[in-house]
Amino acid sequence: MASLTSTSRTLLRALPRTSLSSLPVRALSTSSSKCGPGAADTSSFDSPFRGFGGSKTAKIPDFSHYKSNKSQTSNQMFQYFMVGTMGALTAAGAKNTVQDFLVNMSASADVLAMAKVEVDLSAIPEGKNVIIKWRGKPVFIRHRTPDEIKEAESVKVESLRDPQKDEDRVKKPEWLVMIGVCTHLGCVPIGEAGDFGGWFCPCHGSHYDISGRIRKGPAPLNLEIPEYDFPEETSLVIG
Numbered sequence: 001m002a003s004l005t006s007t008s009r010t011l012l013r014a015l016p017r018t019s020l021s022s023l024p025v026r027a028l029s030t031s032s033s034k035c036g037p038g039a040a041d042t043s044s045f046d047s048p049f050r051g052f053g054g055s056k057t058a059k060i061p062d063f064s065h066y067k068s069n070k071s072q073t074s075n076q077m078f079q080y081f082m083v084g085t086m087g088a089l090t091a092a093g094a095k096n097t098v099q100d101f102l103v104n105m106s107a108s109a110d111v112l113a114m115a116k117v118e119v120d121l122s123a124i125p126e127g128k129n130v131i132i133k134w135r136g137k138p139v140f141i142r143h144r145t146p147d148e149i150k151e152a153e154s155v156k157v158e159s160l161r162d163p164q165k166d167e168d169r170v171k172k173p174e175w176l177v178m179i180g181v182c183t184h185l186g187c188v189p190i191g192e193a194g195d196f197g198g199w200f201c202p203c204h205g206s207h208y209d210i211s212g213r214i215r216k217g218p219a220p221l222n223l224e225i226p227e228y229d230f231p232e233e234t235s236l237v238i239g
């Protein structure tokens, strides 16, 4: 291969310069041989982007057939009517969608029924406790005796860990209604037990008095009072 290359070089050197210049040379080009305005006119391809500015190949569609013959005011009224109608329909659809979503998310009738519990107070004798279940939690109902009421009211509020008067914890002095969940870690205290004659939580030793106020032990707060009402003299509704 190397010898072939050296032979061709020797032959080229041997040729006179005049003979090289007289050899026909063909130049290669990657550009098209047809270009320019004249070439465009002879093209058979109707490009929508070619020929703007007076070229004969420009083909602009005729929209006059679709043009409205009415006045501008009439056309505007029609446009406003269509926009207003579409807006009203969209707003109505959006309102119905949101309403359906909210109705779907709200509590069902059986859940609402569970939200309130009615208790017949005539069945609870004086000096007795009753525990009912409300929203998955125990609720203590205590029918207090006059002595218990007097004892609860005589406590010095300033000495309490969670200062609260007895009158602020009851709607009727003889009826004490509380959520039966210890405010320490959530155990259920035992009634008629403890050092203060109220409730005692055996989990870690919290003592509550006859008004459900924390008096001793690790619990930080009094027993919680739920929402309740007395719609009738012997009826209690919790929730």
Ligand code: FES
Pocket: 182, 183, 184, 185, 186, 187, 201, 202, 203, 204, 205, 206, 217, 218, 219
């Ligand atoms: S949970 Fe009642 S004392 Fe700890």
